[in-house]
Amino acid sequence: MAEQALSAPVPATRPKVAASRRSATFLPRLLTGLAILLTWEIVVRALAPAYVAKPSTVLLAIPHVIVDRAFLQPLGATLWAVTEGLAITIVAGTLIGLWMGRSDAFDRMIRVYVNFFNAMPMIVVLPLFSLWFGYSSGTRIATIIFAAIFAITMNVADGARSVPREYLEVARSFRASKMSVLTGIVLPASMPYLLAGFRLAAGRALIGAVVAEFFISQGGIGYYILYNSRSYHHNEAFVGVLLLAGFGVGFELLVNWATRRFMPWYRRDEKTN
Amino acid sequence: MVPFSETLVRLWQLVVRGDFVRQFADSSELFLTGFVLALIVGAPLGLLLARVRALRIGIEPYLMTLYATPMVALIPFILSIMGFGFAPKVLVVFLFTVFPVLYNTVEGARSIKPELLEVAKSYRSSEWALWREVMLPYTLPYMMTGVRQAIGRALVGMIAAEFFLSSTGLGQLIMGASQDFDTAGVFASILVIGLLGVGLTRLGLMIEQHFAKWRQ
Numbered sequence: 001m002a003e004q005a006l007s008a009p010v011p012a013t014r015p016k017v018a019a020s021r022r023s024a025t026f027l028p029r030l031l032t033g034l035a036i037l038l039t040w041e042i043v044v045r046a047l048a049p050a051y052v053a054k055p056s057t058v059l060l061a062i063p064h065v066i067v068d069r070a071f072l073q074p075l076g077a078t079l080w081a082v083t084e085g086l087a088i089t090i091v092a093g094t095l096i097g098l099w100m101g102r103s104d105a106f107d108r109m110i111r112v113y114v115n116f117f118n119a120m121p122m123i124v125v126l127p128l129f130s131l132w133f134g135y136s137s138g139t140r141i142a143t144i145i146f147a148a149i150f151a152i153t154m155n156v157a158d159g160a161r162s163v164p165r166e167y168l169e170v171a172r173s174f175r176a177s178k179m180s181v182l183t184g185i186v187l188p189a190s191m192p193y194l195l196a197g198f199r200l201a202a203g204r205a206l207i208g209a210v211v212a213e214f215f216i217s218q219g220g221i222g223y224y225i226l227y228n229s230r231s232y233h234h235n236e237a238f239v240g241v242l243l244l245a246g247f248g249v250g251f252e253l254l255v256n257w258a259t260r261r262f263m264p265w266y267r268r269d270e271k272t273n
Numbered sequence: 274m275v276p277f278s279e280t281l282v283r284l285w286q287l288v289v290r291g292d293f294v295r296q297f298a299d300s301s302e303l304f305l306t307g308f309v310l311a312l313i314v315g316a317p318l319g320l321l322l323a324r325v326r327a328l329r330i331g332i333e334p335y336l337m338t339l340y341a342t343p344m345v346a347l348i349p350f351i352l353s354i355m356g357f358g359f360a361p362k363v364l365v366v367f368l369f370t371v372f373p374v375l376y377n378t379v380e381g382a383r384s385i386k387p388e389l390l391e392v393a394k395s396y397r398s399s400e401w402a403l404w405r406e407v408m409l410p411y412t413l414p415y416m417m418t419g420v421r422q423a424i425g426r427a428l429v430g431m432i433a434a435e436f437f438l439s440s441t442g443l444g445q446l447i448m449g450a451s452q453d454f455d456t457a458g459v460f461a462s463i464l465v466i467g468l469l470g471v472g473l474t475r476l477g478l479m480i481e482q483h484f485a486k487w488r489q
Contacts, residue, residue, distance in 0.1 A: 025330045029331055115474075211345050238350075245338055245341070252341050
């Protein structure tokens with residue numbers, strides 16, 4: 001469907017080859033990384049004002065930032081909000097998605113709206129949410145949920161729709177109840193789609209949280225970055241960005257790992273946006 | 274909350290007053306500049322990375338990191354270094370857009386069957402012909418997947434830039450309405466941007482599917 005793309009055939013590499021290749025790639029990667037950092041350092045030193053973040057000063061800032069309460073508290077607040085928002089999103093999004101996938105009538109009713117919201121750049125609702133929920137953490141949660149839920153719903157609906165017909169027919173022949181068809185067949189069959197949706201949703205939730213904090217100045221990692229870069233503490237602010245990048249990559253790795261671990265039969269589909 | 278009828282009336286007012294057309298033109302300029310720049314940089318660089326293996330191996334992990342990084346977090350830095358103006362906003366749209374294009378192009382070019390390149394080489398194909406006849410046609414569908422993803426992101430980048438950098442375009446339309454507690458105006462703008470999003474996503478899908486015929 002909308003987010004689905006064809007994936008390229010990946011040639012199977014024998015583990016031995018893969019292992020030797022891994023050690024062969026490490027050195028060039030390290031060298032490139034160092035080259036990037038060096039270029040950055042030189043360019044900033046030569047051209048930019050002193051407050052602009054450069055690798056050496058960011059590195060120096062890391063030790064005192066990561067023990068600073070002014071950093072840890074917002075970090076916790078953002079992470080908690082994202083976790084809470086994602087939990088709500090997964091439950092609600094999956095339920096709606098399953099319903100959409102299994103009921104044509106319901107699907108026809110709401111698909112066009114789900115598509116509408118999914119395609120809308122989610123940050124446009126911020127001014128509206130800030131009017132409704134005020135300058136509180138409620139706005140942040142609402143933004144996170146709004147940013148993430150449609151990705152999950154769309155993917156789960158696609159997944160629930162793609163359950164092989166034979167499975168359902170067999171279940172019907174054995175007079176399985178509707179509930180056990182749902183939990184025993186449809187849900188497991190949609191899991192890979194749910195995971196792909198989660199990967200998308202997690203990234204969007206993170207963006208939603210950061211943007212909401214920018215917008216309503218709610219204490220969190222996004223506001224920490226905004227506040228510090230406004231007061232020309234770019235190095236401190238950049239530590240926050242590094243952390244966000246870490247989360248982004250972390251979610252990606254987590255989903256890849258979970259797909260391989262729990263659904264080894266399912267080849268990773270390109271479902272990013 | 275406001276009734277839907279009021280939203281439509283407000284939308285009509287905005288269109289008639291000409292606000293809407295002007296802001297839309299502003300936003301389009303920003304969107305297109307950033308997007309085209311990202312394509313010009315992303316696509317050739319992606320092919321180059323795929324062709325030069327050493328370069329690809331070195332850069333790939335960093336590319337993936339940047340692809341997964343929420344780019345909005347860079348907006349405050351861009352603001353305090355580059356200030357207000359058109360250039361920083363273009364940079365924001367560019368940053369949102371370039372990585373999907375680059376990432377998908379590399380993925381696509383990497384999956385070119387070695388046989389194709391070998392045959393071309395055996396027939397003493399020049400490097401230029403190899404790019405034009407083998408690499409580009411093969412990679413195009415993947416690149417277009419990147420373009421589709423990039424369209425959605427560019428829209429987010431555009432609005433984010435208009436919210437947090439100098440306020441112009443459709444972003445300003447929303448911000449202005451919300452500061453005046455003009456909920457109908459906010460709704461009207463959101464409706465328009467939502468429809469724009471749907472239209473652009475459709476367009477992206479059409480482009481992607483058009484080129485996907487090529488892909489086996």
